[in-house]
Amino acid sequence: MILNLEKLKEGPNEFWKVYTAEELELSDVKDFEVVSGIDVHISAFKSRTNITLKIQADFKLKMVCSRCLEEFERDFSEESTYYLKAGKEEFVEEKALVDEDIYTLYYATDELDVKPLIRELVLLAVPMKPLCKPDCKGLCPVCGVNWNYETCEHMDKIQKIDVRWKKLIELSQKMDIQSQRES
């Protein structure tokens, strides 16, 4: 969708569109698969030359759990806000100013292609290490059994070791903090 910024009326403007993964060039990414339409709601509030653009996107992704390697699907509802300011700078796709989820973009032309913004919204929603559920137990590193469904003879030993490792890591972190304070 190309927004014609010049033609927006003063005050609120609303747009709805459902994109396919192909339209947003999201069909060939390797970490996830878009398994729904990408339902986009745009509200643009214009006040003279300043425009506040809110993009909301609802979609469903299929990902692979980083612990148990099983595929799972999850619904996302993402939102991002952009302040558009008329400026001499060429329209920059990179954020000129990043303040949490609010971006300031400068525009020199009247037309704004919102597709790259929506694409980025989807990409940023994808977790670095997806988990099928927060407490996914993962796979046994010895025999590969999925501990979410089955148990195995290694479970007890490995989980005990895990607990000990965690304690050790916590201890070393505490010592780090202490030594930083002392130095």
Ligand SMILES: [Zn+2]
């Ligand atoms: Zn999992």
Ligand SMILES: [Zn+2]
């Ligand atoms: Zn095992």
